[in-house]
Amino acid sequence: MKLLIFCILLVMCWPVALVALCLYPLVWLVLLPFRVVGIAVGGALELVAALISLPARVIRAI
Numbered sequence: 001m002k003l004l005i006f007c008i009l010l011v012m013c014w015p016v017a018l019v020a021l022c023l024y025p026l027v028w029l030v031l032l033p034f035r036v037v038g039i040a041v042g043g044a045l046e047l048v049a050a051l052i053s054l055p056a057r058v059i060r061a062i
Helices: 002-012 014-061
Strands: none
Touching: 002 014
16 A cells, blocks of 8 residues: 555656655654554553453453
């Protein structure tokens, strides 16, 4: 999908496409810590949900 958007942008306005091509790795590097934090927060929330649902699973297993 990104390649298709880039090709369309290249045909319509090639200077903007070249700037986007140069800035894409920098934007990816800037956003990388936010992805790591998102993964960590998601894992912590899943852990809390598992701890909350644990008593119900134990009772259901009996």
